[in-house]
Amino acid sequence: xxxxxxxxxxxxxxxxxxxxxxxxxxxxxxxxxxxxxxxxxxxxxxxxxxxxxxxxxxxxxxxxxxxxxxxxxxxxxxxxxxxxxxxxxxxxxxxxxxxxxxxxxxxxxxxxxxxxxxxxxxxxxxxxxxxxxxxxxxxx
Amino acid sequence: xxxxxxxxxxxxxxxxxxxxxxxxxxxxxxxxxxxxxxxxxxxxxxxxxxxxxxxxxxxxxxxxxxxxxxxxxxxxxxxxxxxxxxxxxxxxxxxxxxxxxxxxxxxxxxxxxxxxxxxxxxxxxxxxxxxx
Ligand SMILES: Nc1ncnc2c1ncn2[C@@H]1O[C@H](COP(=O)(O)OP(=O)(O)O)[C@@H](O)[C@H]1O
Ligand SMILES: [Mg+2]
Numbered sequence: 001x002x003x004x005x006x007x008x009x010x011x012x013x014x015x016x017x018x019x020x021x022x023x024x025x026x027x028x029x030x031x032x033x034x035x036x037x038x039x040x041x042x043x044x045x046x047x048x049x050x051x052x053x054x055x056x057x058x059x060x061x062x063x064x065x066x067x068x069x070x071x072x073x074x075x076x077x078x079x080x081x082x083x084x085x086x087x088x089x090x091x092x093x094x095x096x097x098x099x100x101x102x103x104x105x106x107x108x109x110x111x112x113x114x115x116x117x118x119x120x121x122x123x124x125x126x127x128x129x130x131x132x133x134x135x136x137x138x139x140x
Numbered sequence: 141x142x143x144x145x146x147x148x149x150x151x152x153x154x155x156x157x158x159x160x161x162x163x164x165x166x167x168x169x170x171x172x173x174x175x176x177x178x179x180x181x182x183x184x185x186x187x188x189x190x191x192x193x194x195x196x197x198x199x200x201x202x203x204x205x206x207x208x209x210x211x212x213x214x215x216x217x218x219x220x221x222x223x224x225x226x227x228x229x230x231x232x233x234x235x236x237x238x239x240x241x242x243x244x245x246x247x248x249x250x251x252x253x254x255x256x257x258x259x260x261x262x263x264x265x266x267x268x269x270x271x272x
């Protein structure tokens with residue numbers, strides 16, 4: 001099984017569109033590849049398009065959660081976009097909450113979210129630097 | 141009219157094939173999209189259990205009728221260690237491995253009829269129905 005899910009780099013972002021019915025190992029490979037690429041490219045955001053996925057079961061759901069947790073530790077934001085309504089309904093009944101995963105209706109909205117949130121993160125950092133400078137000035 | 145097929149469950153890619161064939165049966169039975177998605181998801185959960193915990197087995201997919209309604213019936217069987225405590229295994233969040241513990245309990249919620257039979261040492265059999 002050599003087929004892999006492609007990961008595209010666009011500026012500070014990584015883009016993934018899952019177009020195949022993933023067997024479990026393929027999902028784990030994606031998780032590993034993505035982690036590696038976030039680090040390699042110092043990516044600030046990851047967008048995962050699942051509009052072609054016809055189901056999300058507990059294994060795929062758990063993989064998406066893992067990806068989001070790992071990305072958080074690596075200081076990258078993750079957004080999952082395009083979940084089909086039937087998939088969303090099924091997930092809820094299955095009992096999977098996908099807590100902690102940001103979602104958006106489509107790629108456009110997902111990109112807008114990333115841009116807002118990544119910039120927000122940078123702004124907060126800058127403010128923190130300002131605070132530090134201010135603290136230095138007052139001499140404490 | 142009833143159509144039946146039996147698929148092997150021996151490796152991870154068999155789970156993908158099972159999902160696809162269950163989808164086809166559900167489409168042929170003209171189940172709605174949400175019902176299709178539910179039975180395919182349930183099949184994926186139970187097939188994975190049969191492979192991981194049961195060491196593999198097979199999946200029977202039947203397109204049939206139930207009380208005059210078009211229906212899909214699945215029977216997933218393995219010959220693994222079985223489940224000693226069924227009540228515990230069916231509890232949301234219980235896993236003996238590193239899953240989310242939602243496979244059995246979740247699959248039961250997703251289908252219209254769910255029956256599990258398991259004898260320690262003799263394997264596990266899960267029957268699931270979804271109808272129109
Ligand atoms: N076919 C099976 N054979 C033996 N044990 C099983 C089987 N299916 C489920 N189990 C047991 O039931 C538990 C719960 O299963 P499930 O709800 O699918 O959660 P998970 O797969 O996340 O552990 C499993 O951890 C396992 O101990
Ligand atoms: Mg399971």
